[in-house]
Amino acid sequence: MKLDRRRFLSVAAGAVAAPALMSCGDVTLPANGVPQSDFDEDSTAEEVTEGIDLKGKIAVVTGCTSGIGFETMRVLAKRGCYVVGTGRTLESAQQACSRVPGITTPIQLELSDFDSIAACADAIRSLNSPIDMLICNAGMRGGERETVYGIEKHFVVNHLGHFILVYRLLERLYLAWQGRVVVVGSRAAYRSAPREGIEFDDLQAAQHYSAGRAYAHSKLANILFSLELARLLKGTRITSNSLHPGVIDTNIARNESALARGAFGLWTRLAGKSVEQGAATSCYVATSPLLGSTSGEYFEDCNAVIVTGDNHMHDQDQASRLWLLSEELTRDYLVKIERPDWNEFENGLRKKRD
Ligand SMILES: NC(=O)c1ccc[n+]([C@@H]2O[C@H](COP(=O)([O-])OP(=O)(O)OC[C@H]3O[C@@H](n4cnc5c(N)ncnc54)[C@H](OP(=O)(O)O)[C@@H]3O)[C@@H](O)[C@H]2O)c1
Numbered sequence: 465m466k467l468d469r470r471r472f473l474s475v476a477a478g479a480v481a482a483p484a485l486m487s488c489g490d491v492t493l494p495a496n497g498v499p500q501s502d503f504d505e506d507s508t509a510e511e512v513t514e515g516i517d518l519k520g521k522i523a524v525v526t527g528c529t530s531g532i533g534f535e536t537m538r539v540l541a542k543r544g545c546y547v548v549g550t551g552r553t554l555e556s557a558q559q560a561c562s563r564v565p566g567i568t569t570p571i572q573l574e575l576s577d578f579d580s581i582a583a584c585a586d587a588i589r590s591l592n593s594p595i596d597m598l599i600c601n602a603g604m605r606g607g608e609r610e611t612v613y614g615i616e617k618h619f620v621v622n623h624l625g626h627f628i629l630v631y632r633l634l635e636r637l638y639l640a641w642q643g644r645v646v647v648v649g650s651r652a653a654y655r656s657a658p659r660e661g662i663e664f665d666d667l668q669a670a671q672h673y674s675a676g677r678a679y680a681h682s683k684l685a686n687i688l689f690s691l692e693l694a695r696l697l698k699g700t701r702i703t704s705n706s707l708h709p710g711v712i713d714t715n716i717a718r719n720e721s722a723l724a725r726g727a728f729g730l731w732t733r734l735a736g737k738s739v740e741q742g743a744a745t746s747c748y749v750a751t752s753p754l755l756g757s758t759s760g761e762y763f764e765d766c767n768a769v770i771v772t773g774d775n776h777m778h779d780q781d782q783a784s785r786l787w788l789l790s791e792e793l794t795r796d797y798l799v800k801i802e803r804p805d806w807n808e809f810e811n812g813l814r815k816k817r818d
Contacts, residue, residue: 527602541566
């Protein structure tokens with residue numbers, strides 16, 4: 465095992481922060497039955513996609529305006545992929561897309577506004593194309609407790625927003641040769657989420673609120689969402705996987721206090737990954753030819769892992785319960801998921817109706 469400065473500092477910082485951060489006994493082990501890659505925590509998004517030709521493929525990347533999402537979009541476009549990049553405003557998405565060589569389309573998406581999500585999905589559907597990769601990357605962290613639609617804001621933005629988006633775009637993933645849903649979670653899901661997992665009886669976080677806890681709760685929801693989606697899609701060619709990108713100095717801490725932002729910046733600069741490395745696992749899971757039939761897995765540093773210990777990372781019961789609850793909470797914004805009728809297709813294209 466290489467012992468570099470980042471790993472040393474990360475272990476040291478982890479040891480100091482462990483009592484506050486970790487539920488006891490959480491250990492990651494390689495997942496059985498998933499092809500192992502030669503990539504690791506040092507690999508960059510460009511390295512993991514080297515030699516992969518994405519011409520003719522279409523990806524949607526949420527939160528393309530900054531950090532990991534921007535780098536993911538940049539590298540996928542560099543490999544020839546057509547990328548639809550979303551930003552909270554059309555202008556910010558346009559600006560990000562204009563900085564990327566390659567073919568991109570900016571679309572507005574505000575995940576705390578369900579009408580905006582429906583409009584974004586409709587705009588993407590109006591492109592009338594299959595979707596090969598749907599990368600649920602956008603996320604927020606921090607701030608005072610706030611509710612949207614009567615629900616704690618991290619849960620709405622990070623989980624429910626993407627739940628609606630994926631639901632409304634699933635039909636387009638069926639049309640791809642092999643559609644992939646990639647959900648950017650976080651290891652906060654097992655380090656700082658509530659002990660009982662999803663707080664089904666307190667989605668407002670009225671009883672216990674801290675930004676870190678609410679963020680971790682929403683990231684656990686991301687991972688369980690991906691797990692249940694994979695179960696529901698068994699027997700189809702669509703896969704769903706989730707991941708932790710690493711700890712990276714991006715804008716994710718923008719809603720934190722100046723002190724917390726400073727500490728995060730220092731920690732990530734000393735012990736974290738670069739943005740280029742931070743986008744590697746997303747790009748690897750979205751594009752690796754090794755993973756065509758890998759679904760329901762959780763990845764760190766470009767490899768699937770099992771997280772052992774007292775956590776809910778692989779809790780299928782909670783995943784199914786969360787799915788039903790999410791459907792209930794967003795019912796007015798969901799569309800019936802139609803599996804395509806293959807009789808309507810010829811050479812991969814929908815036949816023209818008379
Ligand atoms: N950085 C880390 O150490 C780390 C660790 C673990 C997991 N992650 C995850 O990685 C993902 C990307 O984060 P990042 O680190 O790249 O942070 P970032 O630089 O802050 O990027 C987050 C992106 O999400 C967008 N976004 C935020 N709130 C949104 C909303 N309400 N509706 C739509 N889009 C919204 C942001 O748009 P604006 O720029 O317009 O706000 C931005 O494009 C997140 O899911 C995060 O949880 C990051």
